[in-house]
Amino acid sequence: MMAQEYHIVTSLLQMVPRTLADAFLLRKVGIATGLTILIGHCWFTMWLVRRYLGPMRTAPIAHTSNFWISKLGTAPPPNDKETKDELSAFLIQCGQDPSQLPWCVCWSFLGTPLVILNSLQSIKDVLIDAQLKKSRNGKPAAQRGRLINKIQNIVFGGKNINNTVGEEWRWRRLVMGRPFSKQKLTTNHLPFAIKRVKELTSTIQQAADTRQTLELDDVFMDLTMDVINQYLYGRSAEHELDYSIVGGKTNLKHEHHLLGLGFMSPLIWLPFGIGQSAWAQQAFAPARYRIKRFINDSIDRALEDAKACNDTKFHSLAAEVASKYNDDRVDLLNDFLTITFAGHDTTAHTLAFAFSEIARNPQIQEKIYEETCAVFGPVMDDSTITSEKLSQLSYIRAVYQETMRLYPAVVFIPVHANDNIMADGQIISAGSEMWCNVRGLQMNSEIFPEPEKFKPERWLEIEVGSQNTRLHNFPNLSFTLGPHSCLGKSLALLELRLAIAHIVHHFTCSLKADHIIDTKVELTTKPRYGVPVNFQRRCYHMIQ
């Protein structure tokens, strides 16, 4: 540290106690004022020590004029007047700038430094090594972001698989991990997923015949909500679950949207428990109440179904796991709420973004069509769709991987340092909040030349000599790495493969003329102006 900085810090540290002591002696301030000043001073001292004397004092500063990021160290809340995705712009700027490597810092006023991890090595060190390593107090050296955990607790109304750590998380993950494995999903769920995607194809056929433009983000939200509900409860249709509790079937996604806005509400940040009061939660608590009532009722139905069948077949996730929760309904409800919340809009937005690119690129549509014909034959019916065949769709895999690179559903992964952490050769102090900069790294032109262009070829293997290899060995960060990686990855991939293959096999499509595709981050990345698409039937194809 430079001598001048050191001098300023030490003089500031000494100045307040002296002034305060003088003020006390002269009886100029009362006890309450004195204590407030003292607490403020302790906090400020800690901030100064971390900033100018700690191991991160020389780290590059992350520059942004955005008040929420730079001063409060948090993502900006949604703002309908905003016309630009400021959070993504900030992350991309950090991820592209070599002077911000391997990570940079926002010294927010809240007292906790916000570290933006911009290198793949630093992200791996934190997400994999530090989340697995135990710190001195027995906790993992790094764990899911503290702030997001607190907020999740308030919004979801309790602990769940997404906001617990250590043993409280481990048993949930063990219980849920198996039914969400690729193998179990294929046997338990593939037939329903195929049936539901076929229904969607019929909706598209109607729109194509009547020359109606479809808003795909909306259409895919209905698809993913049905798919997840069917897996959780063994039922999803209107007459099989009591959707009237949430104001009708299509309103369920709206209720989830209202609940999601809770994450962005400044009121829940208020201290002294005010943030947890009914008043602070008034905007989203009614939605949470209705969704939980719906889940509770649906679990009852699922358990009744399984009991009536009296066999050991898989009937629903609810029936499969309820006993493992020791019949604790509160825990089960919270986990089902989280799974539905985490699983439906991420997948729906990814599908919508994939189609925004497919619709703009007729060559990509042709390549997908050729691949589906080669794998399934010219007529794609239920009997031809198997898990093995879906895994052979390497071009479709490249399309969704490129979609998740350019439009990651989760733009950064929030992690908290419980201990000092070595990330890419440099120390991050205990107590820091970290953002693994998925968005910035995936737009880095050193790794992905012409990063703003949609090029599925980046993810295809090419022949070099006698071996097949890829141009880069960048992992798929979209589902995150390490022990807390996405529980629903296999389900999401199943939906992505099926929907892209089935729709493009039967239709050609084009984006509505002059429509702009842009991103907006409201917890997850969504298409700011939607994805309106026109479909035309391919010749010879009628839906089977």
Ligand code: HEM
């Ligand atoms: C394209 C679709 C999806 C994407 C991009 C995605 C992405 C992610 C990411 C980035 C995380 C880590 C979040 C964090 O640590 O802050 C995560 C966690 C999680 N996801 Fe997904 N997800 C998707 C679909 C799903 C689906 C379909 C489900 C459930 C059916 C699901 C359930 C979960 C759960 C429960 C966690 C917490 C895991 C844990 O902490 O053990 N996700 N997902």
